[in-house]
Amino acid sequence: MKLSLKWLGDFIDIKDLSVEDIIKKATDAGFEIEGVEYLGEGTDLVVGKVIECHPHPDSDHLKVTKVDIKDEILDIVCGAPNCREGLKVIVAKVGAKLPGGTINASVIRGEASNGMLCSLLELGVKKELLPENSPSLDGIEELGDEFAIGEEDVLEKLGYKDVILDVSIYANRPDCLSMFAMAKEFAAILDRPCHLPDFKGASDIGETTDFKLASLSENCPHFLAKIVNKVVIKPSPKWLREHLIANGIKSINNVIDISNYVMLETGQPMHFYDLRTNPYHEITVVDDYEGEYEALDGITYQIEKGDVMITSNHEPIGIGGIMGGENTKILDDTQGIIIECALFDHARIRRSANRLGLQTEAAMRYAKGLDPLAQHKAMDRACQLLKELADADGFEKTVECGKVNYEPYQVSETAEHLSALIGKKFTTQDLFDVLRRLDFKPEIKGDEVIATIPSYRSSDIKIREDIDEEVVRLTGYDDLSSTLPIMPSTIGKLNDTQTRRRVIRDYLSNAGLNETCTYTLVNKDYIEMPFKVGEAIALALPLSEERKYIRNSLMNSLMETLAYNEAHYNTNVNLFEISSLYAKDNVHKEHLAILLSGNLSESKVLKNEVKNSFYVIKGLVMTLLSKLGYEKGRLTVEENTLDTTHFHPYQSCVIMMNKRPLAILGKVHPRYAQKYKVSDCSYCEMDLSLLEGTKGAKIKAVELNRFPSVSRDISLVIKDDIKAEDLLRQIKKSGNQLVKEAKVFDIYHGANIKEGYKSITINIVYESKDHTLKIEDIMPIHDKILNDLSEKYGANLRN
Amino acid sequence: MEDITNLKNEALAKIDHCQDLNELEECRVLYLSKKGKIQGLMAIMKDLPKEEKPGFGQKVNELKKEVTDRLEKRKAELEDELLNAKLENEKIDITLDAYTPSLGTLHPLTLVTQAIEDCFVGLGYMVAEGPEVELDYYNFERANTPKGHPARDMQDSFYIDPTTLLRTHTTAIQMRVLEEAHGQMPIKLICPGKVYRRDNDDATHSHQFMQSEGLVVGENITLADLKGTLEFMIASLFGEGQKIRFRPSYFPFTEPSVEVDMSCHNCHGKGCPVCKGTGWIEILGSGMVHPNVLEMAGIDSKKYSGFAFGVGLERIAMLKYGIKDIRDLYANDKRFLEGFKRFD
Known part of the structure; x- marks a missing residue:
């Protein structure tokens, strides 16, 4: 919202305050000032008269002048084509500070120049605020007879001396989009009297009318219309033009200017139609119009069902709440008008304005909400001004359609409650005082202070806490103390899921992986992974196709991150991420993704490396699971039949827990890796939600065995497709409690081993908890193991 | 011999x-x-x-x-x-770095989340979570943002259908916890999580970002308690000696609402490019829980009061680590991530 300090000065005496003072007070009261604009700027300006003007001897466009500024005659070189003898001009004296810099005494091509003759543009006035025929547009400003030589307040006299604050307004203060309410607000902030014009009841004129008004749209609940049979179109007076200029609105003629001015004053957008274009004296508001319509700006818009349209005799005459129509606008020869003063639904107007790309002052105000009494106030004010400034006459009776539900009401508060909520001592007088500043007409009754809420604050002030906010806002937060809540103790602690997440993050980052955070929203190529958590959810209105779906697996996100990194020459990229995933039918799960590429660790000098592979990622994951308390016994490793298009079909597996897949892992399928143009990599995706509600094993200290263990190695020849895991399980089973551990330590193919077979070397450790094992204790068991392996798996001792 | x-x-x-x-x-x-x-x-x-x-x-x-x-x-x-x-x-060149175990890293947003969690867990808060695919009801309605409110516009949020959307703030989690409390007081929680808004990504905007909100409801909770609590949090994130100031603000779910500035951690209030010369940095929004919010959750607003605050974790990370572009947090460039391997 643009706030002209000059205009504010019409209502409140602020002459003694600097711009900085005003900004500070506004900021403290909750109005952030986002910009300060000086309408016209310049020091050391004075009215002068060109008394001599000759062509510069050394230039084809410069002129050498003598300018009378009353106290002295200045030599000034000027380049403006309209510079001529006898002209009254704005002179910037030597030392003057203009938006473009400081004026110095100089010599221009041999001629002395002690000052500058100015265009308003050079004084910072924006081009669009100048009248179309302004001399400043292609020369220097030409002043009229009302300006006296030597006069200094030239910008003020021209109406260009003003400071415009760009005030940021929170959503709860749409009232501040009205100058009257803003003046009230500043009166409260500054605690000074505020004098607003009186116009109540000014529209109660006109006895009869044949005007018919109807609204067929629930998005137009209230509409006031009034025929004014006679207006005289002419230029607006200077003060009116100035106020519009300060708000960035161009002056057109008195009637159009009044509609804009009343909107600025009351916050109520209004529109005037040329009476000649409405021979049926009828307006109907509809929201089922479809088709093209040319608005006031000369642009044709595509109107859709739902947009509110003002029609007469079934023909559109304006886009409701946004912009009037080209076909009904006020012209220079307009003699009579219809005044429109209506309320439209804010959400509806916002939607239409966004779609049409028409963010007008009117649309913006409707979108934020109006004072419920604004329509009547604006109608009164418009009638008053039309009479004063446009010789209006022939008023017909105001026609009203619908109504606004608004009853005046009161809110009360006590100093005790206020103090308890804020944590600072306030007296009844403090409370009363703020309400008085706000003009809430406070009354004290016992402990209570009762406030009557003005209509323009009714959307914001409803309960006592709203009053409390007004009090702290206007008295300041500076002396608020700092305390901690006093209440019964509570135990702060992370729950199991949160703790588990931390363990995973610490483990993987300590293992050398970098944690990532990738976007949830993905494109359609991301959502068809075989291990997705469900069918992907699509957004109703995505920003783009790239961000249309909520991801239901993580693999593509990490592959894309790897591709990005490889494209930026980062090597050995090892990543992990924990993220929630969502799918249709209220599916919500949490997954862990791990992606290894290149080496997990390496030393070129030492010539060793841990390269990503099935075994490396499996080891990383199994150790993680054991760290989380899920040991091998609770997990089974199965062949991957879930997804062999993204994983290497023979170097991948599924880890099962309680017969449900907990994780899928392995080498990434080369064809899929190729899609992202990345080098070979290994990936794991784990369903952390499956761990919810299960408990990891509790720590139980190991009782040290005092009896020595015995170690035996066996080398077996077996068929290639026999799994090590099966052999190890058989050994433990046959071992009858004596086998403490069995581990594979070599796999061998080649010389002396038949095609389709492999040699596997297993280390078996025997141990007893109650005695030292003798050879006679072990031999029968060892023989049984060999026997069982031979019978069940065809495993024979190698030579 | x-x-x-x-x-x-x-x-x-x-x-x-x-x-x-x-x-x-x-x-x-x-x-x-x-x-x-x-x-x-x-x-x-x-x-x-x-x-x-x-x-x-x-x-x-x-x-x-x-x-x-x-x-x-x-x-x-x-x-x-x-x-x-x-x-x-066996003499070797001892200046050679032949073995450098790889130091992995936690994501900066995780570091900030954990720092906030640790700070509040120490004060007896619980860490609450909730779904990112959220009902309009918890995201807006229960947060005192009725239908037709500007913040609910299709243009500003990622709606899935008329009743479901990607949550726009972690306030939605608070609303669920308030309801699940069934009047059991006091409530002390923080709720970190991802949130989404219909913004185009640039150096300072991201359609996805992280927040952590905090909520305390009990008897005699005051705005001064909020100030003391936030000072504690800011000291634990940025070190002792940071001042904070309150400015009036507006959120539908708090009344009064305040914007909180912290004295610039870079120049200690003297004015520098980080704080654009003002000495202050806008850091979070907060306020006293709106009585409507308590009442909707079945909590007697005459007996209980509370405060709530919401802090943007990207903003904290950017200030704390000097990150200039919010998109760097989501690009996951290894060179960027490796910068966070040090204890801080």
């Missing part, structure tokens, strides 16, 4: 001259073996008069011991020389 002295001198000189262990072994054989020269003296002994025998024997034994000792000493010397030569041979 003279023989013994001569032999001794000869043997000791020879031992001392040995240059390697082989020579020394030859020496040992020459003097100390069964057929060695010292044993040879024993042959002389049997020809000696009986009374001289013990004296001679003793001398020979002394000689034997002396030669053995000298041999051992020389052996130790030679072994030392040998080892030293070997070690010298």
